Amino acid sequence: xxxxxxxxxxxxxxxxxxxxxxxxxxxxxxxxxxxxxxxxxxxxxxxxxxxxxxxxxxxxxxxxxxxxxxxxxxxxxxxxxxxxxxxxxxxxxxxxxxxxxxxxxxxxxxxxxxxxxxxxxxxxxxxxxxxxxxxxxxxxxxxxxxxxxxxxxxxxxxxxxxxxxxxxxxxxxxxxxxxxxxxxxxxxxxxxxxxxxxxxxxxxxxxxxxxxxxxxxxxxxxxxxxxx
Amino acid sequence: xxxxxxxxxxxxxxxxxxxxxxxxxxxxxxxxxxxxxxxxxxxxxxxxxxxxxxxxxxxxxxxxxxxxxxxxxxxxxxxxxxxxxxxxxxxxxxxxxxxxxxxxxxxxxxxxxxxxxxxxxxxxxxxxxxxxxxxxxxxxxxxxxxxxxxxxxxxxxxxxxxxxxx
Numbered sequence: 001x002x003x004x005x006x007x008x009x010x011x012x013x014x015x016x017x018x019x020x021x022x023x024x025x026x027x028x029x030x031x032x033x034x035x036x037x038x039x040x041x042x043x044x045x046x047x048x049x050x051x052x053x054x055x056x057x058x059x060x061x062x063x064x065x066x067x068x069x070x071x072x073x074x075x076x077x078x079x080x081x082x083x084x085x086x087x088x089x090x091x092x093x094x095x096x097x098x099x100x101x102x103x104x105x106x107x108x109x110x111x112x113x114x115x116x117x118x119x120x121x122x123x124x125x126x127x128x129x130x131x132x133x134x135x136x137x138x139x140x141x142x143x144x145x146x147x148x149x150x151x152x153x154x155x156x157x158x159x160x161x162x163x164x165x166x167x168x169x170x171x172x173x174x175x176x177x178x179x180x181x182x183x184x185x186x187x188x189x190x191x192x193x194x195x196x197x198x199x200x201x202x203x204x205x206x207x208x209x210x211x212x213x214x215x216x217x218x219x220x221x222x223x224x225x226x227x228x
Numbered sequence: 229x230x231x232x233x234x235x236x237x238x239x240x241x242x243x244x245x246x247x248x249x250x251x252x253x254x255x256x257x258x259x260x261x262x263x264x265x266x267x268x269x270x271x272x273x274x275x276x277x278x279x280x281x282x283x284x285x286x287x288x289x290x291x292x293x294x295x296x297x298x299x300x301x302x303x304x305x306x307x308x309x310x311x312x313x314x315x316x317x318x319x320x321x322x323x324x325x326x327x328x329x330x331x332x333x334x335x336x337x338x339x340x341x342x343x344x345x346x347x348x349x350x351x352x353x354x355x356x357x358x359x360x361x362x363x364x365x366x367x368x369x370x371x372x373x374x375x376x377x378x379x380x381x382x383x384x385x386x387x388x389x390x391x392x393x394x
Contacts, residue, residue: 018279049279076282079332081323085279088326091243134323141321 011036011043012068014061016075016086018049024162028121028180029074031166035184041070048085058092062110065093070117070151070187073139076159077124080134094146117151118143119187123159130155154183234388236260236267237310239303241317241328244273249318255376256316259384268306272327275299280333300333312387 013033017023026047033043044064051061065071075086082090095109120139122132132155143150156176166173238257242249260267277300285295292308294300307313317328324332 017282019281078280078282078329081329082321083279084326084329084332087320087324087329090321091326138321138323145321 008042009069011041012064012071013045015047016083022164024159025074036188039188048089066110073120090142112148116148118148119151120153123156125160127157129157234265234311236265236312237306238269238314239331240271241325255380259380277330
């Protein structure tokens with residue numbers, strides 16, 4: 001029996017930044033897509049504000065969402081949580097996961113592909129990466145409600161160091177680029193971990209670190225993030 | 229000196245067509261009304277409020293006010309004058325609903341109003357600086373209207389103090 005050619009896997013990146021230009025979240029999403037491409041991943045990127053702005057764009061996004069093997073949310077931290085437009089998109093994607101279960105949106109919501117995974121990159125201007133933990137928990141809760149497997153998240157402090165581009169930034173962005181390399185290696189691999197390794201950070205940077213959490217955390221009854 | 233009355237502002241973050249949070253909302257508003265507290269409710273789902281672009285204009289251009297001129301400015305004004313602000317939301321993926329979240333756009337200057345864009349010009353505290361009013365985070369969840377009402381009463385007792393009951 002001859003092996004069928006491996007078809008490209010589909011990656012959807014949803015940028016949650018409401019900024020029309022100069023978004024750090026969009027830069028991080030674009031870099032991740034670049035890193036995943038050589039591993040056979042076809043990516044398409046959407047902005048939450050854009051998909052909410054027109055029904056046509058929403059239909060396009062819904063189709064990509066339903067066909068994706070991996071969805072990555074890339075977002076800035078807003079008051080310890082997700083930006084309002086991104087929350088609205090998630091409500092439309094999984095209304096049964098909110099109190100809107102019997103609401104009018106439930107029937108029209110797109111369903112994720114069976115076995116699809118969801119990961120998230122949360123960045124903020126705070127120097128401490130741990131500020132993003134609450135928002136990562138929300139992304140994880142959405143994954144569970146939407147019926148996707150949680151592939152983990154990347155908590156990023158000092159996101160303002162990116163300031164529109166990663167190239168040539170050096171300094172803090174150097175560690176962030178390394179974190180994205182690790183994330184792409186994990187997310188793009190065929191095999192998945194079944195246990196949770198210890199969180200790892202870079203010894204030289206204590207405050208300005210990007211903590212890679214691209215792991216497969218064991219589920220907890222409460223749905224809360226495991227303690228670090 | 230104690231104020232003669234307690235002004236309450238409720239930011240209603242319920243989404244359209246969502247009725248599961250109605251009993252808790254009714255219990256809360258009924259309890260506030262029974263205490264005779266002046267209360268203003270903002271139905272956020274009916275208010276066209278734009279998204280925060282993280283431009284920080286509310287700090288450095290128009291301190292305490294978002295640069296976008298929309299109904300959120302009235303929300304900010306009411307919150308700044310209130311003695312108690314209630315953020316009412318159905319729990320959504322462990323956080324706020326999108327309706328309540330959008331009302332947070334002009335809020336950052338309030339908790340951090342001590343940050344002044346031009347301190348050399350005006351060393352006095354800015355007008356939005358206010359005594360702490362955010363005192364409780366409560367989930368109103370109960371299986372009967374009576375228990376919901378009791379939970380709402382407990383919430384107000386905690387925040388306002390029993391002496392405010394009238």
